Amino acid sequence: MLDRIEALARERAAGWDGELIEMNGEADHCHFLLALPPHRPVSDFVNMLKTNTSRLLRRDFGPELAETYAESVLWSRSYCVISVGGAPLEVLKRYIEQQERPA
DSSP, rough: OHHHHHHHHHHHHHHHHHHEEEEETTTTEEEEEEOOOOTSSSSHHHHHHHHHHHHHHHSSSSHHTTTTTTTSSSOOOOOOOOOTTSSOOOHHHHHHHHHHHOO
């Protein structure tokens, strides 16, 4: 499922004239390192990504998700966005890569 989320996020970012630089996830959350143009609101991107991935993951992985999620809500309503204009890109990528991805 994380591979599918990554592919969808990569497609959506490109469609917004941006780039998904790095993505990884754990059992209960995902990290995305994105570059989006300044005229694209990050909140709109996150909301669109959550809506699209929820719909497509439920379609493609319905039985697997039903074991964990009783309701039709996949993502929580919250999210965290951090601007890192001065941080070295390699440090951020390494942080995301080191997340304990579920087997």
